[in-house]
Every structure is written in C-alpha cells, then in structure tokens.
Amino acid sequence: MFIFVLQTIWLYIGELAGKDLDTEIILKFLLYFSPKLVPLVLPLTILLTSIMTFGNFAENYEFAAMKSSGISLQRAMRSLTVFILLVSVTAFFFANNVIPAAEYKSINLRKNIAKLKPAMAITEGVFNDLGTINIKVEDKSGDNGQYLTDVIIHKKTNRSGNFTVIKAEEGELVGSTDSDVLSLILKDGNYYDEVQASDYSKRRNKPYLKSYFDEYTINLDLSDFNNVDLEDESYSNTQGMLNISELRQSIDSFATSHNEKKRALTENMYQRTNFDNIAVNLNPSDSIKEIENTILEEYDTYQAVQIVNLSLGSVNGALSHLNIKKSELKNSTKQLNKFEIALHEKYVLAIACIVLFFVGAPLGAIIRKGGMGLPMVVAILLFLTYHFIGIFAKNSAEDGSISPFMATWLSTLIMLPLGIYLTYRATTDQGLFAFDNITEPIRKALKKAGIIKPKRKID
Incomplete structure (x- = not known):
C-alpha cells in the first residue's frame, strides 16, 4: 500500500x-x-x-x-x-x-x-485556463490567496483569436461551497473589445471599444473545472460511488432509458419514410429503375429534378439523424457497460x-x-x-x-x-512442469529409429 x-x-x-x-x-x-x-x-x-x-x-x-x-x-x-x-x-x-x-x-x-481555495486554479506570472477566461495575475495574497494584483484577462469566444481584454489593478475571488459559481470581482480597470468590422479593409485599422470601470464582476462556472475525478474521468461517471443495490437500480434505469431511445429512434425513422401516406400500387414484378422512370415520366424535367433533389435531401437528413442517434446510443451503451463492470x-x-x-x-x-x-x-x-x-x-x-x-x-x-x-x-510432490511426459516419448522414438542406443546391463 x-x-x-x-x-x-x-x-x-x-x-x-x-x-x-x-x-x-x-x-x-x-x-x-x-x-x-x-x-x-x-x-x-x-x-x-x-x-x-x-x-x-x-x-x-x-x-x-x-x-x-x-x-x-x-x-x-x-x-x-x-x-x-x-x-x-x-x-x-x-x-x-x-x-x-x-x-x-x-x-x-x-x-x-x-x-x-479558489486561487489554487491560478498560478502567478502565467496565463491560467479557468472556464471561459484566460487569466494572469502578478501576485496573490490573503489567507486563501483570494486577493489578486495586476490582473489581465482574455475572454474566450467562438471566434479564433483574443478580441476581448480586461485589465484591472486589483481583484478578489469569492466562492461558496453551496454553488458551482466563482465570482471574480475586479477593481479599477479597463475593458477592451476589438470590433470586427464587416468591411475587411477597415479591419486593418483594428478598431476597438474601451471603457473604464470602478468595479466589474465576472461569474465563472466551475462545474466543468471541478467535474473531474481523481482518475481523470468525467464527474458524471459515478459508478464508483455506488454500492451493489444502487448499481442494480442504476443499471435497470439505464437499460430502460436505452431501450426507450432505441424504440423512439425506430418509430422516428419509420415516420420519416412516410410509408403510411403512400397510395401508389407497385407491381412487384417491376424493377426499381422501371418504377422510378414510370413515376418521373409523369412530370416535366424541372419537376422531376425537384422531386429527385427533395428525395436526396430527405435521405441525407435521415442519414444525418441516424448518425447522431447512433453516437448517442453508443455513449449510452458505454455508460451502461461501465455500471455493469x-x-x-x-x-x-x-x-x-x-x-x-x-x-x-x-x-x-x-x-x-x-x-x-x-x-x-x-x-x-x-x-x-x-x-x-x-x-x-x-x-x-x-x-x-x-x-x-x-x-x-x-x-x-x-x-x-x-x-x-x-x-x-x-x-502430489511433482515439479512445476512434467518434462518427462514430453521428453520420454521423444526418447523412445529416437531409440526405435536407432539414433539413441539403449544402455547395456552389466552383470
């Protein structure tokens, strides 16, 4: 141990x-x-x-x-x-x-x-990834390191690049054990936001908005930050926290949910086919190509192209939906298997x-x-x-x-x-391996072949 x-x-x-x-x-x-x-x-x-x-x-x-x-x-x-x-x-x-x-x-x-101790997530002198922001502080103080000095923050966005920068003289981290939200209170700072002009020629001038604040509060969601267990697995993976009776209940619940998802997918895919609304009598002896030509010949070229494009769109939509549900069912199966393990x-x-x-x-x-x-x-x-x-x-x-x-x-x-x-x-007082069972038949075969001569008995 x-x-x-x-x-x-x-x-x-x-x-x-x-x-x-x-x-x-x-x-x-x-x-x-x-x-x-x-x-x-x-x-x-x-x-x-x-x-x-x-x-x-x-x-x-x-x-x-x-x-x-x-x-x-x-x-x-x-x-x-x-x-x-x-x-x-x-x-x-x-x-x-x-x-x-x-x-x-x-x-x-x-x-x-x-x-x-919310400051444990922040190291002095370097940028630290903390939820939706990257933060750098020059110094930390206080019993729990909650007081920050010379704060620089880059806000994350869906766009590539850092377009929003916040600088403050002082900051304070305020957290509560009853909430997953961590409040960062900034004091005496400036807010810079780069403007992305629709005209590409104006972007070269790098226009930006600047504002000053006496106090500014940023609320950070720490649920993703904290939701990592000691084996680097997702916090939602809680099978290790359950005993046998709780695991059995969870497995029954997951199995019921998994079967319900499969049933719903089956019904949804059937409804997408629209078979119930088809009133065309098809001759089983006709090939698919003949049926397709017979149907499309009833329309002019433009309408036929529209029908084909609509059919392709429906098929592609069904395939896309099926792939998404397939991924969801795969994750559900994986989670169920983890609980059974x-x-x-x-x-x-x-x-x-x-x-x-x-x-x-x-x-x-x-x-x-x-x-x-x-x-x-x-x-x-x-x-x-x-x-x-x-x-x-x-x-x-x-x-x-x-x-x-x-x-x-x-x-x-x-x-x-x-x-x-x-x-x-x-x-039975035998060795680790019975080598005699392997070597004895080989020795007897070699004797019969005359390769090994039998030992002579001495009177």
Missing part, C-alpha cells in the same frame, strides 16, 4: 504542488484515495505473501518435516485457507461499502478545494483473493524459494499478467466488444485453472 500511495503522489503531484494546500487537506486526499487502491494491492499482496511463506517452508525443509509427521500439504494449508476466506468476505464488504464512500469523499473534497468488480475482488492464494501457495512450495528475491519476481509477473488482461478486457467491454461480465471475470477465470494445476502438482 505504501508503494502504491507513493505512486499516487507522483501521479498527482502536479495537482497538489504549488496549490498552497494545507497538510491536512493533502492527508485527506491520500486517505480518501487509498481505499481505491485496495482492489489493486490486496490480490498482489496475497499472491506475494503466499509464495514467500510456502517458499520459506519448502526451502527450510519444513514441509519435509510435516510430511514425515503425517501432515499433508492440504492440512498445512487449511488454516490459511480459512483465513483467506475471511479476507475475501471482508474484501467484498470493503468493496461494497468503504470504496464507494471513499470515492464520494474524494470527489467532493476535490470540488470543495476549488471553492474554499463496476457491479461485477465487487464480487471479483473477493474471488480473486481466493484464486490467487491457490496460485501462490502451491507455487511457493514447488519453487522452494522464500524471501524477497525470486518470489517477488514471480509474483509481479503473474500479477501483471492478471492485471493487464483485466484492463484490456474492461476497455474492450466499454464499447461493447465483449460482455461486461466476461471482461470483469476473464483474468480470474484464466488464473483459476492455473491454481488448480499448481495445487495438484504440489500435493
């Missing part, structure tokens, strides 16, 4: 450093983020410690002493198996209750930091603890190495395989390439046969 917390600090050092944050707030940041690391840390910990423990037993001939006393490997693993079952049950309740609460706390802490992850953590224990314990008994050397290397390689398979599968499940259930359980299902195989090999 300590190693992964250090990695978290390294990943988010850019968001914590230079923000004038109190030590208490930074510790809360790490405290609320730490539970989210448990699904990553706990399986690796169980895998590593089981390899180290049973590797030490085997290396120091403890298993040999146990077997000479009539204690089998299954009996030696019995107490730890019970302990791992308790750990897995605890991990399930932890994932269902503690992690969602920590996710909720971490996101809201981040949101409150920006409101209680979050639901299955609650169960996977508990099962993964058991499966990885039965991978690590017999593997340690087979390789007969304890300590932090070879067991650490083997555990990391196995866990990286387990972890990356899970990541790739979940990424594929978000866009619907595979089912969320299979994506979430895939890495655990792959490790399950490995655990069964290693447990069988360890309990």
Whole structure:
C-alpha cells in the first residue's frame, strides 16, 4: 500500500504542488484515495505473501518435516485457507461499502478545494485556463490567496483569436461551497473589445471599444473545472460511488432509458419514410429503375429534378439523424457497460483473493524459494499478467466488444485453472512442469529409429 500511495503522489503531484494546500487537506486526499487502491494491492499482496511463506517452508525443509509427521500439504494449508476466506468476505464488504464512500469523499473534497481555495486554479506570472477566461495575475495574497494584483484577462469566444481584454489593478475571488459559481470581482480597470468590422479593409485599422470601470464582476462556472475525478474521468461517471443495490437500480434505469431511445429512434425513422401516406400500387414484378422512370415520366424535367433533389435531401437528413442517434446510443451503451463492470468488480475482488492464494501457495512450495528475491519476481509477473488482461478486457467491454461480465471475470477465470494445476502438482510432490511426459516419448522414438542406443546391463 505504501508503494502504491507513493505512486499516487507522483501521479498527482502536479495537482497538489504549488496549490498552497494545507497538510491536512493533502492527508485527506491520500486517505480518501487509498481505499481505491485496495482492489489493486490486496490480490498482489496475497499472491506475494503466499509464495514467500510456502517458499520459506519448502526451502527450510519444513514441509519435509510435516510430511514425515503425517501432515499433508492440504492440512498445512487449511488454516490459511480459512483465513483467506475471511479476507475475501471482508474484501467484498470493503468493496461494497468503504470504496464507494471513499470515492464520494474524494470527489467532493476535490470540488470543495476549488471553492474554499479558489486561487489554487491560478498560478502567478502565467496565463491560467479557468472556464471561459484566460487569466494572469502578478501576485496573490490573503489567507486563501483570494486577493489578486495586476490582473489581465482574455475572454474566450467562438471566434479564433483574443478580441476581448480586461485589465484591472486589483481583484478578489469569492466562492461558496453551496454553488458551482466563482465570482471574480475586479477593481479599477479597463475593458477592451476589438470590433470586427464587416468591411475587411477597415479591419486593418483594428478598431476597438474601451471603457473604464470602478468595479466589474465576472461569474465563472466551475462545474466543468471541478467535474473531474481523481482518475481523470468525467464527474458524471459515478459508478464508483455506488454500492451493489444502487448499481442494480442504476443499471435497470439505464437499460430502460436505452431501450426507450432505441424504440423512439425506430418509430422516428419509420415516420420519416412516410410509408403510411403512400397510395401508389407497385407491381412487384417491376424493377426499381422501371418504377422510378414510370413515376418521373409523369412530370416535366424541372419537376422531376425537384422531386429527385427533395428525395436526396430527405435521405441525407435521415442519414444525418441516424448518425447522431447512433453516437448517442453508443455513449449510452458505454455508460451502461461501465455500471455493469463496476457491479461485477465487487464480487471479483473477493474471488480473486481466493484464486490467487491457490496460485501462490502451491507455487511457493514447488519453487522452494522464500524471501524477497525470486518470489517477488514471480509474483509481479503473474500479477501483471492478471492485471493487464483485466484492463484490456474492461476497455474492450466499454464499447461493447465483449460482455461486461466476461471482461470483469476473464483474468480470474484464466488464473483459476492455473491454481488448480499448481495445487495438484504440489500435493502430489511433482515439479512445476512434467518434462518427462514430453521428453520420454521423444526418447523412445529416437531409440526405435536407432539414433539413441539403449544402455547395456552389466552383470
């Protein structure tokens, strides 16, 4: 956990450093983020410690002493198996209750930091992107850095370029924890607005409007600025904040909404065809080209062209509408898949603890190495395989390439046969791989071919 917390600090050092944050707030940041690391840390910990423990037993001939006393490997693993079952049950309740609460706390802490300390978004001496403006200040002061000196602001517009500039001697940031709006109060300044003349020749003179103000207030919407969680995902992606019952309700709601959208799209596309209003009797034996020529021949050239253009416009409009709805349905499907993945992850953590224990314990008994050397290397390689398979599968499940259930359980299902195989090999006192089963048939074939001569018996 300590190693992964250090990695978290390294990943988010850019968001914590230079923000004038109190030590208490930074510790809360790490405290609320730490539970989210448990699904990553706990399986690796169980895998590593089981390899180290049973590797030490085997290396120091403890298993040999146990077997000479009539204690089998299954009996030696019995107490730890019970302990791992308790750990897995605890991990399930932890994932269902503690992690969602920590996710909720971490996101809201981040949101409150920006409101209680709004100056954290502004660095002195450089332009800072803050919502709809780019702002540069020479100096900050006050307990929360809310008082600004020598303020320069460029307002963002839909046009390319900076056409509105505001300069002020002083400024003050005023925020409230009950609102997503941050007020920037400017004092003793000027407002410059470049005029875009309709005549291009007049634009070369760069005309502008200038006004002076004693006090000017800019209200900034911080919802987009704050709506980023600690994993750089959208704030609306709140599946990590829900427990199992809430996830099930959300999935039902999303599924109902998704099906309703598909039904509405089907009805809309059917209405666009206008089939109900067509009163022309078509002969099934006629080809489409013959029907088209027969219809258009009833009109003169101008009217026929108008009909064709109108038809093409209707088709293009329908295709455009279909593409937009297709994108909406894709996003809806992705959101639904994320919630289903979050639901299955609650169960996977508990099962993964058991499966990885039965991978690590017999593997340690087979390789007969304890300590932090070879067991650490083997555990990391196995866990990286387990972890990356899970990541790739979940990424594929978000866009619907595979089912969320299979994506979430895939890495655990792959490790399950490995655990069964290693447990069988360890309990039957066999090596990691049965090389004799491979080499013996080859040796016999070479003997029959005369390449290898059989050994002579000496009386």
